[in-house]
Amino acid sequence: MKVFTRELLDATAREESERERVSGDLTAEEVAHVLDVSVEYLDGLRRSGSLVPLGSGKYAWAEVLRYKSADDAKRYEALRELVALTEEFGGYDRERS
Numbered sequence: 542m543k544v545f546t547r548e549l550l551d552a553t554a555r556e557e558s559e560r561e562r563v564s565g566d567l568t569a570e571e572v573a574h575v576l577d578v579s580v581e582y583l584d585g586l587r588r589s590g591s592l593v594p595l596g597s598g599k600y601a602w603a604e605v606l607r608y609k610s611a612d613d614a615k616r617y618e619a620l621r622e623l624v625a626l627t628e629e630f631g632g633y634d635r636e637r638s
Contacts, residue, residue, distance in 0.1 A: 566599035575605055576612075 572592070573580045586592040592608045594600050627633060 565602055566595060566597065567602055567605060568599055569594075572600045572605050576609060 567575070569580050569583055573583045576583065578586075583592070586608075587594060592600065592604065
């Protein structure tokens with residue numbers, strides 16, 4: 542549990558430092574860094590229409606933040622559901638025994 546908590550805190554700190562940059566356009570490499578994904582994965586997001594670049598091939602910072610917020614919300618909801626199911630089936634109780 543300590544490792545997960547540390548990773549979560551590190552990710553939150555990275556996200557806060559990235560949000561300091563509030564405007565401008567980003568290259569594919571910069572977007573991949575912000576989202577913590579590979580450029581190849583980002584290209585898949587582009588092809589699927591999940592994150593569309595501007596005409597210049599760069600990405601709008603505001604659009605990247607919108608995508609990241611929506612993706613984070615989905616991930617956090619899935620985590621909450623997983624924790625609820627684990628609690629419902631006594632998974633944490635067995636772990637302590």
